[in-house]
Amino acid sequence: MSEQSHTPAFDAERVRADFPILQQQVNGHPLVYLDNAATTQKPRAVIQAIVDYYEQDNSNVHRGAHALADRATEKFEAARVKVADFINAAQARQVIWTRGTTEGVNLVASSWGRSTLQAGDRILVSAMEHHSNIVPWQLIAQEKGATVEPIPVLDDGSIDLDAFAGLLDDRVRMVACGHVSNALGTVNPVQEIVRMAHAAGALALIDGAQAVSHWPVDVQALDCxxxxxxSHKLFGPTGLGVLYGKEALLEAMPPYQGGGEMIETVSFAGTRFNQLPYKFEAGTPDIAGVIGLGTAVDYLQALDRAGAAAHEAALLAYAEERARATPGIRLVGTAQQKTSVLSFLLEGAHPNDVGLLLDQQGVAVRTGNHCAQPIMEQFGIAGTVRASFSFYNTRADVDRLFEALIKARQFLV
Known part of the structure; x- marks a missing residue:
């Protein structure tokens, strides 16, 4: 930290001005938005890029013979290059557009899994996973006669690497793990998990939905x-996601869906499929969304990302300090390595009731099981209250959260 002592502090207040939605009141109070793990807000530049596309360039991409199609295609493919650079993919063709993280996992499970898995094969999935990184593997495992088995999680919410090592054998074909737990905020040691999976002869899929907004991700360094x-957790539009894959694997995988764009030639005698990445992008894509995501990446790349990460870490530390000093609060997920998620219970109160009373005071949080029922069951709870932070949040937001909790406690406990 001493080397950075002369670096100006990250200016969250200045950044907040870029996000129009944060400048409003909810139920008569200034909005405190602490639901970033569910979706992040969009900077004005992203919103404007989408408007500009529909007002100036609206056309289908590729194969068009007019100026609008050319402009739309240029921006669409430029966004792919931006995303490839953003995650340090070797080639833009390794970036596949999907409808979100969920479809990305389903694509791999359906395409790679259906063409590769055999009866008796094993898939290891961490016990803290979001349902979207559990259910697709269960579906394909049931079809192929494989099994899906949990990687144990310790009481603090961290992966039990010793237990993981004991599960690995030559029947494990895939290891699926989140980079960051959406329910607990745990930052998993994914580089080590990938290394261990590869040493056992297995592949590794990493769910980065909760990671990419917080720090730079290098898929080549991870070797996943x-x-x-x-996109929507990366300050971009909803309904869009990214699947990165190693090129040899993507080349070998059969198409996920059939239709336009994913073909090279079609006849009733047979069909020849298009090259990467288009082989996996059947039909008209979310062109405006892709352009918006490209702009979101531009926005992030122009930020002081190290400063933003340090700011978020300080916010989480301050929130945990306030939580430990507040009677009746139980933190859920206390791993040493965490980011931007404060998951907790208020003694004697149902999380949904807490969330409702916080909303009445203008504080937006998420309640429930966070699509992570297995880890909630392990902890013996139905769900939590989850406050999740981004770089546009401030210490004042944390203070408002705890002021609202203290007031809510008077009605609930």
Whole structure:
């Protein structure tokens, strides 16, 4: 930290001005938005890029013979290059557009899994995973006669690497793990998990939905076989995601869906499929969304990302300090390595009731099981209250959260 002592502090207040939605009141109070793990807000530049596309360039991409199609295609493919650079993919063709993290996992499970898995094969999935990184593997495992087995999680919410090592054998074909737990905020040691999976002869898919907004991700350094994430958690539009895969694997995988764009030639005698990445992008894509995501990447790349990460870490530390000093709060997920998620229970109160009373005071959080029922069951709870932070949040937001909790406690406990 001493080397950075002369670096100006990250200016969250200045950044907040870039996000129009944060400048409003909810239920008569200034909005405190602490639901970033569910979706992040969009900077004005992203919103404007989408408007500009529909007002100036609206056309289908590729194969068009007019100026609008040319402009739309240029921006569409430029966004792919931006995303490839953003995650340090070797080639832009390794970036596949999907409808989100969920479809990315489903694509790999359906295409790679259906063409590769055999009866008796094993898939290891961490016990803290989001349902979207569990259910697709269960579906394909049931079809192929394989099994899906949990990687144990310790009481603090961290992966039990010793237990993981004990599960690995030559029947494990895939290891699926989140980079960051959406329910607990745990930052998993994914580089080590990938290394261990590869040493056992297995592939590794990393769900990066909760990671890419917080720090730079280098898929080549991770050496993961697949990496998936969503636009809407990266300050971009909803309904869009990214699947990164190693080129040899993507080349060998059969198409996920059939239709336009994913073909080279079609006849009733047979069909020849298009090259990467188009082989996996059947039909008209979310062109405006892709352009918006490209702009979101531009926005992030122009930020002081190291400063933003340090700011978020300080916010989480301050929030945990306030939580430990507040009577009746139980933190859920206390791993040493965490980012931007404060998951907790208020003693004697149902999380949904807490969330409702916070909303009445203008504080937006998420309640429930966070699509992570297995880890909630392990902890013996139905769900939590989850406050999740981004770089546009401030210490004042944390203070408002705890002021609202203290007031809510008077009605609930």
């Amino acid at each position: 076989d697949f990496y998936v994430f969503s």
